[in-house]
Amino acid sequence: MYNNMGPQPGMPMPQANPQPNPFGNAFSGPGSGLIRSGLGAYGEKIFGSSSEYVQSNITRYFSDPQYYFQVNDQYVRNKLKIVLFPFLHRGHWTRISEPVGGRLSYKPPIYDINAPDLYIPLMAFGTYVVLAGLSLGLYGKFTPEALNWLFVKGMVGWFLQVMLLKITLLSLGSGEAPLLDIVAYAGYTFTGLCLAVLGKIIWGYSYYVLIPWTCLCTGVFLVKTMKRVLFAEARSYDSSRHHYLLIFVALAQFPLLIWLGNISVNWLF
Amino acid sequence: MTKDFAVPPVVFPSGGSPAPGANVQQRRVPTAPPYQPPRPSASSSIPFMSFDIGSASATQGGPFGGAIASSSSFGGGSASFDDEEPLLDELGIHPDQIWKKTRSILNPFRINQTVHKDSDLSGPIFLYLALCLFQLLAGKIQFGVILGWVVVASMFLYTVYNMLAGRNGNLNLHTCTSLVGYSLLPVVILSAVSLFVPQGAGPVRFVLAGAFVLWATRACSNLVVSLADGGEEHRGLISYACFLIYTLFSLLVVF
Numbered sequence: 001m002y003n004n005m006g007p008q009p010g011m012p013m014p015q016a017n018p019q020p021n022p023f024g025n026a027f028s029g030p031g032s033g034l035i036r037s038g039l040g041a042y043g044e045k046i047f048g049s050s051s052e053y054v055q056s057n058i059t060r061y062f063s064d065p066q067y068y069f070q071v072n073d074q075y076v077r078n079k080l081k082i083v084l085f086p087f088l089h090r091g092h093w094t095r096i097s098e099p100v101g102g103r104l105s106y107k108p109p110i111y112d113i114n115a116p117d118l119y120i121p122l123m124a125f126g127t128y129v130v131l132a133g134l135s136l137g138l139y140g141k142f143t144p145e146a147l148n149w150l151f152v153k154g155m156v157g158w159f160l161q162v163m164l165l166k167i168t169l170l171s172l173g174s175g176e177a178p179l180l181d182i183v184a185y186a187g188y189t190f191t192g193l194c195l196a197v198l199g200k201i202i203w204g205y206s207y208y209v210l211i212p213w214t215c216l217c218t219g220v221f222l223v224k225t226m227k228r229v230l231f232a233e234a235r236s237y238d239s240s241r242h243h244y245l246l247i248f249v250a251l252a253q254f255p256l257l258i259w260l261g262n263i264s265v266n267w268l269f
Numbered sequence: 270m271t272k273d274f275a276v277p278p279v280v281f282p283s284g285g286s287p288a289p290g291a292n293v294q295q296r297r298v299p300t301a302p303p304y305q306p307p308r309p310s311a312s313s314s315i316p317f318m319s320f321d322i323g324s325a326s327a328t329q330g331g332p333f334g335g336a337i338a339s340s341s342s343f344g345g346g347s348a349s350f351d352d353e354e355p356l357l358d359e360l361g362i363h364p365d366q367i368w369k370k371t372r373s374i375l376n377p378f379r380i381n382q383t384v385h386k387d388s389d390l391s392g393p394i395f396l397y398l399a400l401c402l403f404q405l406l407a408g409k410i411q412f413g414v415i416l417g418w419v420v421v422a423s424m425f426l427y428t429v430y431n432m433l434a435g436r437n438g439n440l441n442l443h444t445c446t447s448l449v450g451y452s453l454l455p456v457v458i459l460s461a462v463s464l465f466v467p468q469g470a471g472p473v474r475f476v477l478a479g480a481f482v483l484w485a486t487r488a489c490s491n492l493v494v495s496l497a498d499g500g501e502e503h504r505g506l507i508s509y510a511c512f513l514i515y516t517l518f519s520l521l522v523v524f
Contacts, residue, residue, distance in 0.1 A: 069432035073505050119433070119506065126425075126513045130520070137524035144414040144521065 063178040068118035070108040078113050079120060083188045084195065086221040093228040118180065121187020128154055128190045131197045132263045138201065141265050149267035154190070157260045161186035164252055168226065168245050185225055189218045189257065196261050215257045219250030367392040374454045377484045380491040385451070388443050393450020396457055403460040404521070411521060422514040423449045426493070429510045434499030444496060449514065452489035455481040456515060460522045478519045485515040
């Protein structure tokens, strides 16, 4: 029922794609129908102008989420390998870019293993909530309200991670990476976290090995990503500040992941 | 004294009606001959059918007379009691269809997707009530929790499926909720069976829960992929999302 919303007059998106992309443009297709019908309606009320103006501005701050879901099985498997064992990744970490309609944009995740996606973070977050509920239940303290609080805790953790990356970017003078990119990179920490919680369920003492391992892996992954991909847009190259910030990002993973992995009824601690 | 109200003429749906002039000019007792509702041919003893406009308007005059006149004559003037639709049909609940759909989920090895083509929400409501009933028997009052989780789970599956399928995806929320609801049947059976399995986190409960969760996942993901376009090459990804949903429900049952 969304397909007839495709060709709209005055759409600012480029139509010429160098390869046949079945996933189409930003505001056509059913997934983006959610955005269009939701935000387009509010756009009239909030800005009082036409919804095309709102849509073009929304794309600037909140890039097309459809791009992040162009994944397949093989990509998911390889990406999980990269996130969980980042030092085994032999290739480079830069994203492949392609010129699309005069602007430089990155290839979608299917074609580029270094591109961020939103499917893995979403599923990892869900797995974290389910596994945390399972571990609560094994200690006999499971209630549905406790699960709701675990969901909130996970959201807060994700938000803190996003803030960390965003502040690192901003303190270098450029915060121009798309917000969803940062949200995706922040969400990858939940994969390692799920592994740690799973280890805790299976055998209690393995947790004390898995948590430092996960913190290290997440730190290395984020540092390598930030170095290549996000700092490409930094204006000035200030070597020592770069390195201090990267070390700070890696070290900040430890308290964050230890807090997220500590699953008890009192969600704040 | 009489007041002239600009009342539009009341038109009765069938049969004779009092002269429109009477209603336009005054809202008092119409001086036109009272409207006689047709007496039912069968000697039914339903009392309201023998209601008489004349007596009604005589006893309560004024502004109520017009209202009662229109309502009772509408009741008497429209199709008689025998011609009304059965209640379940009018509500859109078809028990034989619900039973057919539920039975199709019972077989975990062969998914019959033609019977699920038109989605309905009454089957899922019935299964939701059954799940809440078995949870109640186990001592857990979780009506609101389960309803909230079903809603959130179907929105989650809807978003994930349409995002993954891209331009070709055409799953709509009604179908998604219907499929998630019907695939709750294994969880309902799990909660019924776990009433008889001894309490405590023994391995039996987990193995049982695991088997039923896998059954529900298989049913839901097969149905979703076969009923909406664009999901074929993302089967594994979608079935992982379904697996998460049903593990969540089984947590409610097991613990």
